[in-house]
Each structure stands twice: as C-alpha cells, then as structure tokens.
Amino acid sequence: MADPAPLSPIAALARRHDPDRFLCTLFAPPETRDTLGLLIAFNHELARAREVASNAMTTLIRLQWWREAVEEAQAGAPPRRHEVAAPLAEAIRAGTLAPEDLLGMVDAREAEAEEEIPSRAALLALLRGSSGGLAVAMGRVLGAPAACLPGLQAVGAAYGLAGVLRNTPALSMQGRCLLPADLLAEHGLTPADVARDPRQQGTDASARILAGEGQALLREGRMKLAALPRGAVAAALPGRLAARDLARVTAAGWSAAQPPPPRGLGDRLAVIWAGWRGRA
Template identity: 35%
Template sequence: MPTSDLLGQNGEQVRRLDHDRYLTCLFTPAPRRAALFALYAFNIEVAKTREVVSQPLLGQIRLQWWRDAIGEIYDARPRRHEVLDELAPAVAAHQLSRSHFETVIEARERDLEDEPPAVLADLERYAADTAGPLLRLHLEVLGIRDGAAHEAAVKIGTAWALVGLMRAIPFHARQKRLYLPEDIVAAAGVERGLLFEMKPHEGLQRAVAQVADAAASRLAEARALRRGVPRAAVPALLSARLADGYLRRLRRADHNVFAALVQEPPPLRQADLVRGAVLGRY
C-alpha cells in the first residue's frame, strides 16, 4: 500500500514538507496522529503564504480566509478543504483552543512585511507566536491542557523557530529578505550585499551565533521545567532534541549557514528521538 494511503493526504503533506515534525508525530498514539497531521498541515498552509502570493494584500486575503475558516470550525459549520476536513473533527474531539490557531495566523502576517525585526526580543516573540501555539495544540491532542508542559512548549517552540530561521537564511537571502534583528546585524557587522549575493562572511556568522545562543538558552529553560512536565507530554516536546542536533551542526560549521553541514538534517535524528521517547527526556 502506498505511503500516502497509510498517512492520508495531510500526513503525506507533513511527511514531505515538514519531515521533522512528522517524525515527532510518530511518537503519539496512532489514533491521535490524524489530528496532529491536520494541525501541522494547517501550519504548512499558513506558513507558505508569503511564498505563494505576489503582493502583501493577497497574503492578507489568504490569511483572512484561514482566520475565517478556523472561526467557522468553532461555529460548527466548517467549510470544505482537505486540511479542514480532518482539522474540524480534531478540534471537536480534543477541544483544541481557538486562540492558538489565531495566534499563528496573526504572527504569519509579519511575513508579509519586508522590514527585519528591530531587536532580538522581537524575533523571539515572532518565533514564540509561530511555533509555540502549535506545540501547545499538540499537547492538547495528548490531553494535556496546562501546567509546566505548556510553558516548556513555548520555550521549545521559540528555540525551534529560531533555529529554523537561521537555517533558512540562504532561502530568504535569495528573496532579499532578512529575519536577523537590526541591532545584531549592526553590532556583528553583517554586510547585506554579501549576504544577498549568497556569500558567507564573519559578520553573518557572528550574528547567527548570537541567535543560536538565544535558542540554546530557551532549550535550557524548557529543560529546567522537566520535574513538572508529565511523561505523557514528552512526545509533543521532542523537537527540542532535534533543535539540539541542528545547533550542534551550526557550531561545527562555525555558524556558516551556507555550509552543507547546516542544511542537511542530523543523520541519527530518528534514533535520538527514539532515545528521548524511551527515556522520557525532551
């Protein structure tokens, strides 16, 4: 039987386009995976908005479509869409919080702006709002609605998004876009001309190192909460281990985001996830 038949359309989309999160979903009991695949397929749809529209107004229209679609799920009249067809029953079955979906959509509106964040705190806020709510929804699918696990989820989500943004610098550079904070860019001596010509340089590496340090700090803060996090929450938080792997590769490459080492996933990431799940350690 083809993989797509086993996973369903949403699962196949997440497997192809968000493979790291797909791997973490596999540690959730099988009956709940369809809900997670729908959740992360929703994220793919809103996250790609900037890349699929030709002007900001069209992006705003697309995000408003998703905002309305989420609202209609909670009004018990969901519209037809391959993602919504599975997301709507997931919302009902697991009583997923509407505010988390709305936070993600609102955060994605910032992608339509060309100005980089002013300071690191602004970048961390964007990272927290794009990835944190997804992990909180993941926890809700597992039946965990509050407590230290949710606090850890926001910190891990922030770290995960920061790492992803650093690895995506070459992709954004081709579009003349920059997510590095302006204050770090100035202090580190990032040369935008070189960056947009896809050329590594020491200023860029210094800037990336600062953001990577911030990501590592958020992971450390999340792990300081371990005593209050139930073991049942660990599958939702395993992306912390993946973030560690990418941070190690960044350090080995001296924070050169153009290095193949940085762009390739860690070869033993699946084994590391298994180890984390068995030990109950994110």
C-alpha cells in the same frame, strides 16, 4: 508479518511537508497522531502564506483566509473546501482543537509579512507564537498539564529559531532574511544585505548570537518540562533536533551561507532514543 497501515491523507501531508515533526508524532498515542498531523499541516499552510506571496498584502490576505476558516468553524459554519481546512473545522467543532491556539498561530505569522524583522524581541515573539504555539497546541492534544505548556512553547520556539538559521541560505535565494535588523546593525549589516548574499561579513556572528538565545530557550523549556507525562513527550521532541542544529551553528567552521546537511541517522536516533525513553 502484516504490512503497516497506510497513512491517512492528513498524516501523509504532514510527513511530506514537515518530516521532522512527523517523526516526533510517531511517539504519541496512535489515536492522537492524525490530530497532530492536522496541526502540522495547518502550520505548514501558515508558513506558505509568506513563501508563495509576492508582497505583504498578499501574505496578510492568505493569513486572513485561515483566520476566517477557524472563526467560521468556531461559529458552526460549513467547513471550507480545502484538504486542511475541512478536517480542521471538524476538529474544532468536536472540541479536539482549541480555536484560540490556532488563531494565535495565525496572528504570530503576520510579522513575516513585513520586509524585515526589526529586533530580536520581535523575532522571539514571532517564534513563540508560531513554532511555540504549535508545540503548545500539540501538548494540549496530548494532555500536557497546564504547568508544562510554557516549557513546550519555549522548546518549540527554539526549534523555530534553529529553523531560521538552517534556512538562511534558502531564504536568501527567495530574497528574504529573517535575522533581526537590530542584531545585524551591530555588525554593519541590514536584512537586505543578507538577503542578497549571506556570505556578508557579520552574518555568521549574528547567527551564533541567535543560536545562543535558542540554547537559552531550550534550557528554559526543559526546566519547565520535568512533570511532562510520557504520553505528551512527542510535543517536546523537536527540541532534540533543535539542540543538534544549534550546536552545529556554534561549532567551528559553520557558515550561514552553507546549505545545511540533510537530516542524518544521528538526528533521527536522537529523537528515537528520547521518544523511546519518554524524556523531553
């Protein structure tokens, strides 16, 4: 039996930084996987803009770097020397990736530069543009019909929301909180309170409300994905992980201060089963 082909550098980046979505790409047509890995790597770079920045201005500067990289590629300028920017420029020039999708993902991330997310509406807008925008871009690569793109955006946003809840303890260690200020205020808290200590009374209740909104996003998305072709299902598979994560948040005994368990066999099997069946 022959050894499996080694991963391309961009696919290896995607697997290292986003193993969830990388697993989902394995159910895409082989010829599309590197492009999907490129999108995943681009999304990771945008997320890092806030993670590695010490202040809002630095975050915005990093995001502007990526905005200009996309715009320069669109204009036919030489690609920037970067392990993601260079292949991204090639894909844009080849017409494989739509610049407007990429720029929308950059724009959405600007909300993360602020000290806090002011409202649930602002958080959902961020997620629809970032994680949801990534799902839409992946769907375009896979030939998803235009009618299915809103469904992919909703499912992608639900996965992003589940990630916000999973990462609450890790974000707190960085002095950050992405739970919306208006929701926390209903429980007598501020984002700064949760950033200092996610064990604050009211954090769990706020997270469960958001989990309910995430489950509503999944229902919205699935209703719009009935016509999603089998070849495009990889773009929707993160929704399977979101469903499991959100169910954990709403289960008895869950705590926002408790680091999430690592991905287990059940999570992987949920993706594999849905991918094998070709069902979103």
